[in-house]
Amino acid sequence: MVRIILQVVALLVWSSSAFSVDDTLEIVWLTQEKAATAALSNLDATPSDEGLKGAELAIKDNNTTGRFTNQKFVLKSVIVPLDGNAEQQFDALVQQGFQHFIVDLNTNTLTNISSKAAGKALHIYNSSLSDDLFRGAGCRGNLLNMVPSRAMRADALGQYLLKKRWKKLFLVTGPSKEDRLYTVALKKAAKKFGLKIVEEKEWTHTYDARRTAQSDVPLFTRGAEHDVLVVADEQGLYGEYLEYRTWLPRPVVGTQGLVATAWHRTHEQWGAVQLQNRFKKKMGRWMSEIDYGAWLAVRAIGEAATRSNSLDFDPIRRFMMSDQFALAGFKGKKLSFRSWNNQLRQPVLLAAARSMVAVAPLLGFLHPVTMMDTLGFDRPESNCKLGN
């Protein structure tokens, strides 16, 4: 064993120093219990361990590799109760010396902890929120975004609509703040790809339309002649009612129907079926997008630790942010961080309930550096100022 380790050390000659005596890195998974949303359908239960299970699987993956590099990874899972204080919890963990935080928190909490942590030698990995805020004005040098922003999702949809020549859009927005934010992104994408919003309506029905959708939706969707209905309903409160009930026979895209997501159970290309199988076998359910975000975060740490031959924060950060960093995320391309806003550049899946329809960036959308940067905020349009 000693011989093997010595040989590995000799092989990985990035650093002259041998492996640190302390060969274990503890990574924090931090989340807060969420109030159950009034789901439109009770077909798919939302698992309470979303994200955590993705992180756990990646820890296992890191440790399998770690056997050969003498690096060990441990997950410390912290789940703050519904009425608890996640910020205090975060502060306490920082005090204890933890430096890698993979989080699934709400927008307010993430804003607060990331502004408190600004400039500190630690990383916060946002594994669930798609707010453009964290890729723009609210970005931070040590806040890394693992899942696609709303802008990236909207651009992915925009590319597909243009490819299909479905250029006249009927936009439906829900009443929540998140829905309106998605609408903003969708409008930007429409402008970017030369699509026209011919009609725009807000779904204000505050009641459960389970029994009345058949009569409500046709009336609601009457309006200007359009090619496609684009819906923003992030909580899933009404969007599912639209399909098959519209006045004109039109496809539904957006947050229901054809959706833009980082991960989906129909995804099987580029070895994805292996990750799906490994996850399902171990966790007994499908891998969700938040699981994938957390998996990516732990793997990013693992990859940087392997390549930099260190478990220390500085070399890991340096490698992760460098041009050499490349993460294999089962989407056929090397994933890396955009240096201007710390968004993980990645393909966005366009999925229907039971079929993978397309993977953006679509062929033909060109970019001087990487096609993936046709999605979301590219360097020239970014209003993120890092170093804060």
Added chain:
Amino acid sequence: MKQAKKLLGAFVLYSFFSTSWADTVFITLEKDNALAIVDGKAGKLIKTVKLGQRPRGIMLSADGSKLYVAASDDDTIQVIDSNSYSIVGELPSGEDPETFDLSPDGTRLYVSNEDDDLVTVIDTVNQKVVKEIAVGVEPEGIATSPDGKWVVNSSETTNMIHWIDTESLDIVENTLVDQRPRAVKFTADSKQLWVTSEVGGVLSVLDAKTQQAVKKLTFKIRGVTAEQIQPVGIAIDQAGRWGYVALGPANRVAVIDAKKLEIVDYLLVGQRVWNLAFSPDQSRLYTTNGVSNDVSIINTENHKVLKSVAVGRYPWGVAVK
């Protein structure tokens, strides 16, 4: 009688030549759970035979009489008579076998078990598992060196090549390579190991003595984005003159001068070209094209693509007799 003997002699002679000259190409069809059999010279699909679930890796026994096929979802290696195409046996393979290689003497089979992070060593004579070797995450490519010294395995998520000593069956070296290493192939003289990294987009040539890269080749094709170039299958001819690398969704096979380690040409084949195999005389190279559901046939003398043959859904592995 004399006449009959003569005729028989001519027939025997004819059948000898026809079997040695006509390539019989065996292709596993991952989605059809079947084996496609193609007459390589005529470029025609002869027959399709049912196999186990999700057949992927395929190899001929040293004497050519048997075919080994990894039926991944049945957790077994099926043994098929290469003349009658009937399934004659099974080998224990561990879970989810994907690719494998035979030792030069044919007595051992080394299998990568993708889901369990293991390489399983099987005694082909006693049909028993000799050892399970813990490797990195998602073991993929397996290759034995022609001199019998090494068996190497690539692990896709760990991004390493594990060098296993065939005597002790222990890992003695690990080489870190670019992202998502897939195929591994030794040169005929056992001096070099070629490794493709699918996501990294490179071919690494490692020196078998030092286990270090002596050269890294990246591929550039006009009109094809770098991201579409995902190197997978490798074939290197016996003479060490030419090497070939399948470039996945770039739909091309790179031709490499194996002496200078330089790329000399890109041949347009079917969509998502995957694995490669030579005809026994190495005058033809067969490619499996996963998305266009066909096999391309390349003339290795002038590096021209001769033909493509539709074979069935998701052609994966290829072996030629």
